Amino acid sequence: MHTRTLGQGLEVSAVGLGCMGMSQSYGPNPGTREEMIAVLRSALDHGVTFFDTAEVYGPYVNEELVGEALEPVRDQVVIATKFGFDIDGGKGELNSRPEQIRRVADASLRRLRTDTIDLFYQHRVDPDVPIEDVAGTVAELVTEGKVRHFGLSEASAHTIRRAHAVHPVTALQSEYSLWTRDPEAAVLPTLAELGIGFVPFSPLGKGFLTGTVDQSTQFAAGDVRTTIPRFSEENRTANHMLVEHVAAIAQAKGATPGQIALAWLLAQQPWIVPIPGTRRTSRIQENAESTQVALSADEQADLSALADRIGVAGARYNEHHLGLVGR
Numbered sequence: 001m002h003t004r005t006l007g008q009g010l011e012v013s014a015v016g017l018g019c020m021g022m023s024q025s026y027g028p029n030p031g032t033r034e035e036m037i038a039v040l041r042s043a044l045d046h047g048v049t050f051f052d053t054a055e056v057y058g059p060y061v062n063e064e065l066v067g068e069a070l071e072p073v074r075d076q077v078v079i080a081t082k083f084g085f086d087i088d089g090g091k092g093e094l095n096s097r098p099e100q101i102r103r104v105a106d107a108s109l110r111r112l113r114t115d116t117i118d119l120f121y122q123h124r125v126d127p128d129v130p131i132e133d134v135a136g137t138v139a140e141l142v143t144e145g146k147v148r149h150f151g152l153s154e155a156s157a158h159t160i161r162r163a164h165a166v167h168p169v170t171a172l173q174s175e176y177s178l179w180t181r182d183p184e185a186a187v188l189p190t191l192a193e194l195g196i197g198f199v200p201f202s203p204l205g206k207g208f209l210t211g212t213v214d215q216s217t218q219f220a221a222g223d224v225r226t227t228i229p230r231f232s233e234e235n236r237t238a239n240h241m242l243v244e245h246v247a248a249i250a251q252a253k254g255a256t257p258g259q260i261a262l263a264w265l266l267a268q269q270p271w272i273v274p275i276p277g278t279r280r281t282s283r284i285q286e287n288a289e290s291t292q293v294a295l296s297a298d299e300q301a302d303l304s305a306l307a308d309r310i311g312v313a314g315a316r317y318n319e320h321h322l323g324l325v326g327r
Contacts, residue, residue, distance in 0.1 A: 001047030001288050004273050006197025007170040010119065010149050012078050014266060014291045016050030017043050017284065018201055018277035023062035027220025031279055033065065040069035042281045044076060046288040052173075052199070052275045054082035054123060055108055063111035071113045080173075080199075081108050082153065084123035094324075096126035098137040105146050121151035121173055125327035131159050135166035142167070151199075154325040157190040169196050173275075174325075176200035178209055178261050178303060179230075179242060179312045182326070192269070203265050203274035206231070210258040211247050214240060230314030238313035245306060255293050258283075262290035264303045 004014045022029060022036045029036065040051070053066045063081060070077050083104035086095035108117060120141065122134055141147040149170035152163060163169055172191060176183050177200065191198050206225055207213050213225075215237040225231040230239070247257045255263075258276070265274045276287045295303070315322060 001291055003049070004197075004270060006119075006149075006199070006271060006273065007195050008149055008168050010078065010170050010197070012050035012273055013048050013288075014273060015048065015262065015287055016052060016199070016273055016275040017048050018275040019051055019053045019062055019066050020057045021277040022065060022279055023058045025222075025224040026279075027223040029279060036065055036279065037069040039279060039281050039284070040066065041073070043284050044073055046281075046285050048284060048288060049076060050078045050080070050273060050275065052080045052201070053112075054121075055104055055111075056082070056085045056087060056123065059087045060111060063108055067112040067114065074114055078118045079112060079114065080119035080121060080151065080171075081112065081117055082121040082123040083108075084121075084126060084153075094124060094126040094128070096122055096129045096134050098129075098133060101134065101137045102141070105141055109146060116145060117147045119149045119151050119170060120147045121153045121171075122155070123153050124324045125152070125155050125159055127327060131155075131163045132166050135163040135169075139167035154327075156326050157186040159327060160187070160190055160194070160196065164194050164196065169194070171197040171199050171273075173199040173201055175202045175316060176265065176272075176274075177203050177205050178246065178264060179205050179239070179307050180316050181307055182316075188269070191271070197271045197273065198269065200265055200272065200274045204258050204261055204276050208236075208239065209243055209246060209261040210256070211243050227318050228314070228316065229318065230312070230316055232314060235314035238311075242306060242310045242312065245310065246303070249299060249303070253293065255290075256286060258286060259290040259293050260295075260303070262287060263293040263295050264300065266291065267295055267300050 001013050003011050053062045083101050084096050086093040138150040151171040153173040219226050250257045250260045
């Protein structure tokens, strides 16, 4: 797999691996811890060098899993993790006070079994803490050698500019895919102007764009999609036309629908690095091979107009989570 460069010269594989689903959000993991470690290590065999986790995933256990799996190959990979929640007070409580950021950094370093966090994201913008204070604290951690790069997640263009003025932002991580286009209006132009990379999470629409989810799918207990309006049975039925179109293009090109969705993202900008998640090595290989799928200009334009032409039914988050994004 070829590499791409995010902001501040951070070089990563063109497709990364989102590790959250190995520990939460998509129902019970059918694999053992040992099997997940094997999956994580196999990713490097397929050219993946960029791994994304967070203290809140689990909580804590995902960082521990990633740390154990990647310790033997630490010098070959880039690990991103996140701060911004007061887990002891409940996952929904934001906390980006400087002392909290420092506590999280030290704890994450221990769980990840490393001396340096390659990319440290603010998980969600905390309206009670000026972003300048957040950026300044991370800048101190960079000076101390505990962190290499600073990132934001689901931040607005205005917040990105304010943070970047204090300490360079290397990457923004937000949801972006064929059916979630929110960043295009203001965020992507801001990133282009400031030289900041973009890391789309849920680039496969939480599985919907792979064609493996339809109106008859029964989600397991604990699956986050049961709380998302876009995944109600009615909205899945309405949205199926979109994935059928993607599947038709995939069939014509000898690819999978998921590969088409990732290829479209990769074609948008050379500094976009999607991080699809999976618990299977076969999917890691499939996602990695999306870098070899070439879309013509006409195909790109057709896919870019797809959501507007067909429409997308249902919000991407429930009301609570929508309130945490775009600040």
